Amino acid sequence: MTEANSRKADYPLEAFFLERWSPRAFIVEPMPDEDLRTIFEAARWAPSSFNSQPWRFLYAKRDAPDFAKFLGLLIEFNQSWAKNASVLAVLVSKKTFLPSGKTEPVASHSHSLDAGAAWGYLALQASRLGYAAHGMTGFDIERAAVDLNVPDDCRVEMAFALGRPGDKSTLPESLRARELPSSRNPQSTFVFEGGFPTR
Numbered sequence: 001m002t003e004a005n006s007r008k009a010d011y012p013l014e015a016f017f018l019e020r021w022s023p024r025a026f027i028v029e030p031m032p033d034e035d036l037r038t039i040f041e042a043a044r045w046a047p048s049s050f051n052s053q054p055w056r057f058l059y060a061k062r063d064a065p066d067f068a069k070f071l072g073l074l075i076e077f078n079q080s081w082a083k084n085a086s087v088l089a090v091l092v093s094k095k096t097f098l099p100s101g102k103t104e105p106v107a108s109h110s111h112s113l114d115a116g117a118a119w120g121y122l123a124l125q126a127s128r129l130g131y132a133a134h135g136m137t138g139f140d141i142e143r144a145a146v147d148l149n150v151p152d153d154c155r156v157e158m159a160f161a162l163g164r165p166g167d168k169s170t171l172p173e174s175l176r177a178r179e180l181p182s183s184r185n186p187q188s189t190f191v192f193e194g195g196f197p198t199r
C-alpha cells in the first residue's frame with residue numbers, strides 16, 4: 001500500500017496526500033513571490049457552491065511590517081514556532097453571495113466549507129512545492145476581525161503559517177518530540193454506506 005513520510009495508507013493513494021503534513025519547524029527565509037502566488041493560485045481553483053468563491057486570504061510576508069501584527073494575533077504557543085514562518089495568513093469566508101441574474105446578495109450555506117476546500121488545495125500545492133502550510137485556530141479571532149478590517153459579512157476561519165520545513169532542533173524543547181507526521185482514524189470510523197448505523 002502507498003507509504004510516504006512515515007505514513008501508510010490503507011488503500012492505494014496518490015503519495016502527495018501523505019507527503020503533506022504540518023511541521024512547526026521552518027527555515028527562516030523569505031518566500032519568493034512566484035511561489036506564494038502559485039500557492040494561492042491552487043486555492044483559486046477549488047470548487048465552491050454556485051462558484052461563489054467565498055474565500056479571502058489576508059497575509060503578511062516575514063520581511064514586511066505587517067508580519068508582527070499577524071504574529072501578535074496568535075496564542076503564545078503558536079507564536080513560539082510560527083515566528084519562523086515565511087508567511088503568516090488568515091483565511092476568511094464571505095457569508096453571502098450574489099447569484100447570477102440577481103441584484104440582492106443571499107446567504108451562503110457553504111461559505112466555510114468552500115473556504116476549507118480552498119485551504120486544502122493551497123496546503124497540497126504548498127507541499128508539492130517543498131513548503132508546508134500549518135493551520136491554526138489558536139489565535140484571537142475577534143481581534144483578527146478588527147485588526148485586519150474584516151467586513152461584517154465575513155467569518156474569520158483560520159490562520160496558517162507557510163514556510164519551508166526546517167530542522168526540529170530549532171524548535172523549543174517541548175515541541176521537538178511532537179514534530180512527526182500524524183496518522184489517521186480508519187475509514188470504518190467515518191464512512192457509512194446508507195447512512196449512520198442505527199443506534
Ligand SMILES: Cc1cc2nc3c(=O)[nH]c(=O)nc-3n(C[C@H](O)[C@H](O)[C@H](O)COP(=O)(O)O)c2cc1C
Pocket residue numbers: 020021022023078134135136137138139158180181182
Ligand atoms: C483549522 C486547523 C486549525 C489548527 N490549529 C492548530 C493550532 O492552533 N496549533 C497547531 O500547532 N496546529 C494546529 N493545526 C494543525 C493540526 O493539529 C494538524 O493539521 C493535525 O494534527 C493533522 O496533522 P497533519 O496536518 O500533519 O497531517 C490546525 C489545523 C487545522 C486544519
